[in-house]
Amino acid sequence: MLRIIGTTSREIQTVKNHPVLAEIEAARPTLRKSEVKVADFVLQQPEQVMHMRIVDLAQEAQVSEPTIVRFCRAIGCNGFQEFKVRIAQEMAVARNIGQFAIAEDDSIEDICSKIADTTIQRLNQIKNQLRPAQISAAAQAISTARRLEFYGFGASGAVATDAQHKFFRLQVATAAYSDPHMQAMSAVTLGDEDVVVAISQSGRTRDLMHSVELAQQHGATVISFAPQNTPLSEAADIPVFINIEEDTDKFIPMTSRIAHLMIIDMLAVAVTQRRGPDFSAHLNAIKRSIKSLRIEN
Incomplete structure (x- = not known):
């Protein structure tokens, strides 16, 4: 189970259902140049971002910390902490649904279910990442x-x-x-x-x-x-x-x-x-x- 350190129950309740990576892609054309740098880094390395502090992301994206805050608000998050929660939850869903391995003793029902679930999840992933x-x-x-x-x-x-x-x-x-x-x-x-x-x-x-x-x-x-x-x-x-x-x-x-x-x-x-x-x-x-x-x- 994924645990997010330092997150309050109120912050978890504010997490939206819409995939945050899709929101970043949709908002990208309207972002400032400095915010686009943040967007590109997040889209390329979302797994790494969810473990970063705001100062770490600012350093990696080569922008200021206030730019990170503006970026989070531009995609509908109240702040950096909520943004990380949404990234983490989206990555958890992708791992739980998207990974499958066929075992020697899998039944035909197992095979059908694993492949169908993975295909559906991956197509949805592509849709969210599409430019x-x-x-x-x-x-x-x-x-x-x-x-x-x-x-x-x-x-x-x-x-x-x-x-x-x-x-x-x-x-x-x-x-x-x-x-x-x-x-x-x-x-x-x-x-x-x-x-x-x-x-x-x-x-x-x-x-x-x-x-x-x-x-x-x-x-x-x-x-x-x-x-x-x-x-x-x-x-x-x-x-x-x-x-x-x-x-x-x-x-x-x-x-x-x-x-x-x-x-x-x-x-x-x-x-x-x-x-x-x-x-x-x-x-x-x-x-x-x-x-x-x-x-x-």
Whole structure:
């Protein structure tokens, strides 16, 4: 059980239900520059922050202690102590729900429950961490692209194929490649009107980084789906941060793949919206074209 030293019952009762990390993300565009430094540090290291004193956080974020107080109030906390309580409770929930391990003697009910609970919690975590500005920038780039290419290996290659299936219906010239040689050949044929979406659970795949570098050398815009502070996210023109840790020693990535698919859906809807109301006639025509392939009741 998590214990928070020096916290009164009144302070615990004031803790709000809404995730504080999501509130920080939402408030970030309206914060002062010094407060943004605090926000970025907290979002990157929430586990460390909940054990800090105000002077420690001020030193790490390179701001003054009054700035920390203003930051806490800007995200709806009465002060630093309440802010730490909310961080600690959110981290406790994430640990209790988000961590699972399959044991040798687990029943099928145990397996189903563990995987379903973890997937739901991780998707909610991604939603809270999501930066809408990144999705908006990616959707805008895709909306104006001459060609749209999706690159990924392994489980990420399956996501790339699903993305191609969604976006070719939106009248975007699109392709998906999960072979390094095909990616390299694709990359050198791109230009400054083209977009690459590079997908990676680790953000550190050497062959994918090579394909991205080639695409950028030829003028293409690169969107990445990868964890923050990884080589792929730092190299991308438009990074979309998807921070999920998975045990890939025993199992293939599961929740990261589903999170990537969720982001693909967000982008597809955003691009469709940018097409305007007249575009619905095209989508209806696609639905009619495949209706004859289905068995009627």
